[in-house]
Amino acid sequence: MGVDNDLHKIIDCVARGVPVYQGDILDVLGIFPDNSFDWVVCSRTIQELAQPPSSFERALAVGRRVAVGFVNHGLLDQSPEHALARPPGPKRGLPGALV
Numbered sequence: 782m783g784v785d786n787d788l789h790k791i792i793d794c795v796a797r798g799v800p801v802y803q804g805d806i807l808d809v810l811g812i813f814p815d816n817s818f819d820w821v822v823c824s825r826t827i828q829e830l831a832q833p834p835s836s837f838e839r840a841l842a843v844g845r846r847v848a849v850g851f852v853n854h855g856l857l858d859q860s861p862e863h864a865l866a867r868p869p870g871p872k873r874g875l876p877g878a879l880v
Contacts, residue, residue: 783807784830807832810839818844827851 783794786848794801802809806826821844823837828851832838840847 782809806830806836807839810836810843813843815842816845820844820846820848822848822850824848824850825852 783790783799784806785791785794785801785803786805788803791801791803808823821840823840824838827833827849837847837849866870
């Protein structure tokens with residue numbers, strides 16, 4: 782089950798057959814009794830929450846485990862090739878080490 786406030790994301794989920802709730806995560810987590818799920822996955826969620834501590838406390842009550850994923854904003858504008866490339870400038874390393 783997905784949870785989101787964005788109507789366009791809700792419509793996309795429904796079109797793909799994914800069960801989804803439009804609204805606040807605390808409201809939807811309040812529907813379920815404790816230990817209803819093995820996992821609660823919060824992917825790209827933390828930056829959108831009005832009350833992160835309360836949301837995660839409730840998620841931990843509803844699920845036995847909580848996984849939190851977030852975007853690394855430091856790499857958003859970089860291609861994978863750029864992110865893995867050696868930084869420009871002189872080679873650095875320990876004396877005698879191969880660089």
